[in-house]
Every structure is written in structure tokens, then in C-alpha cells.
Amino acid sequence: MPLTTIAGRRIHVDDEGFLTTYDEWDSDLAAYLAERIGIQLTDEHWKAITFLRQDYAEHGETATLRRVSTAGGVPTKQLFVLFPKKPAKKMAYIAGLPKPHGCV
Amino acid sequence: MMPDFGGDQAGRKLAIICSKGTLDMAYPGLVLANAALGEGVETHLFFTFWGFDMITKSRMAQLKFTMLGNTATHMPQGLGGLPGMTAVATRQMKKQIAGVGVPDVPDFLDQIVASGGHLWACRMSADMMHLNKEDLFEGVEDIINASDFIEKTEGAQLLFI
Numbered sequence: 016m017p018l019t020t021i022a023g024r025r026i027h028v029d030d031e032g033f034l035t036t037y038d039e040w041d042s043d044l045a046a047y048l049a050e051r052i053g054i055q056l057t058d059e060h061w062k063a064i065t066f067l068r069q070d071y072a073e074h075g076e077t078a079t080l081r082r083v084s085t086a087g088g089v090p091t092k093q094l095f096v097l098f099p100k101k102p103a104k105k106m107a108y109i110a111g112l113p114k115p116h117g118c119v
Numbered sequence: 120m121m122p123d124f125g126g127d128q129a130g131r132k133l134a135i136i137c138s139k140g141t142l143d144m145a146y147p148g149l150v151l152a153n154a155a156l157g158e159g160v161e162t163h164l165f166f167t168f169w170g171f172d173m174i175t176k177s178r179m180a181q182l183k184f185t186m187l188g189n190t191a192t193h194m195p196q197g198l199g200g201l202p203g204m205t206a207v208a209t210r211q212m213k214k215q216i217a218g219v220g221v222p223d224v225p226d227f228l229d230q231i232v233a234s235g236g237h238l239w240a241c242r243m244s245a246d247m248m249h250l251n252k253e254d255l256f257e258g259v260e261d262i263i264n265a266s267d268f269i270e271k272t273e274g275a276q277l278l279f280i
Contacts, residue, residue, distance in 0.1 A: 032121040091233035100159030119221045
């Protein structure tokens, strides 16, 4: 597992750069990761990210867009506004999780 | 090191022609459209012939799956012809689809529209079946002819299902 330095910390990531160690993440790091991909986190972003973190802790896999909207309560349309173009992957990246594996 | 969320998808376009009206053949187009939208790809779906059932309000929630003529079920073909078997097979497939967290056809189309997908209905099919825009799912942008679709999807990768 490659190690990289993000915001002055040593962080484990996969070959694409998604974080691989759940506990190396915190909210400061999230803000930094978001900024790196051009996103300023608001309360609405946090609603999605908090859901993703909790859902991963409970189920062991990253929620798909469908799940964030149906179980997490953030409408799909809104997710595309908050995390433009590639919402599922951007959310996972900011939440310090692997990218989702589900198809839908 | 960070993931590539980048601009290399910018300008990528996908056109999907949905020509089948069975439950099993509705899903490939929907799943691929949804995946493409999630990757930032501009996506257009064109519903034509039997595929028109996918966007016809009175039918879209009632698409069916039959074992008849489908050897991939690995069941005796005669069984598929028994009364009520299509209903049983349809119910079973719907259960399996819901079981993996995938929405039914109307919900799936809602999700595709919410993700920025474009739905187009085929003019010839509408005329043949005497249907107009009021008969179709609200997310359908318009009834257009084949040339319009070809124009709208200039430069797109194309899938015929």
C-alpha cells in the first residue's frame, strides 16, 4: 500500500490515491482533500460525507450514489451539484474511503 | 498522489438506443446510462419500437420477463409456456433486482434524469402506437425523429440494445 504525505501527514492510499485506512481520516483532512479537488465543504457536503463514513463503518463498503440518496437523504440532483461530474468518486475521496464497487 | 477526477472525460458523449420492451432487456441500457452519468459523461437515451414501453406511463412499471425462447434460464422450454409462468418469472426477476438495491424502471429513469441524463422518444414509434407526450414519462424531453437523434448525438459513442 503506497504511503503519501497529505497536509503534512503520512497517509496510506491505493494506486489511484483513494485513502485506505479508515482511521487516518479526520474532518480537517476532509477539508484539505476537498480543496485539492476544488470543493469548499458546506453543511450540505458534510451531510453526504458523514453518511458515507457511518455507512462504511456499518457495512464495510462505500455507499453508491443511489444509496446516498435513498438511505442518506441527499437527492441525486443535489449530489451532482455538490460534487460535480463524478459525485460518487469525489465523495468517497473526501470521506477517506475506497471508491464504491456497486454498479448502481 | 490523487485520483484523476479530471477533464479527460470532458466532451465524452454516450448515446444508447433502447429497442426492447422486456424487463431483462430494459436494465442494460439503464445501468450503463447511470454509470456513464456518474463518470461525468453526457448521456442520451432514445426509446424506439418495443423500447417505447420503458417510457410509456401505462406500461413502464409492468415490463415482463419470459422464459420462452430464452435458453439462458436453463429450464425446459415447455415450462415457460404454462399459464402464469411469465408472471412467476417476472416476479422472481423483480425480486432479484430489488435484492441488489437496483430501482424499478420508473425510479431508475427518475434517477437518470436527476443525474442529468437526456431521454428522447422515437417519433415513428409514437405515431405507430398513437401515443403523444402526455402518455409518456414526464422526464422524456421530447418526441423526436431518427435524424434529430443522430444530430443531437454527434461525436457520441453509441450502444444499440
